[in-house]
Amino acid sequence: MPLTLVRASSPRWGNAQKTFLIIDCEWEQMPHLGLMGFAAAPTDPEPHGRQVFERALDGEFGVIREYEPPALPAA
Numbered sequence: 134m135p136l137t138l139v140r141a142s143s144p145r146w147g148n149a150q151k152t153f154l155i156i157d158c159e160w161e162q163m164p165h166l167g168l169m170g171f172a173a174a175p176t177d178p179e180p181h182g183r184q185v186f187e188r189a190l191d192g193e194f195g196v197i198r199e200y201e202p203p204a205l206p207a208a
Contacts, residue, residue, distance in 0.1 A: 140168070143198070
């Protein structure tokens with residue numbers, strides 16, 4: 134089911150290889166969820182995933198932040 138993007142912000146690379154982005158997105162079909170992290174890739178099987186990825190690369194949602202690995206838990 135294609136989703137309709139309402140707004141998006143805070144794009145960041147999802148891995149060190151820069152093969153996908155995490156973007157905070159709000160979707161028309163799920164307004165009650167508000168902004169939530171969405172993984173977008175050029176190979177996404179859904180058209181909206183590929184479109185959001187391209188729009189982010191074009192700078193529409195702001196500067197793409199570099200990948201930040203998750204913090205390791207304290208020992």
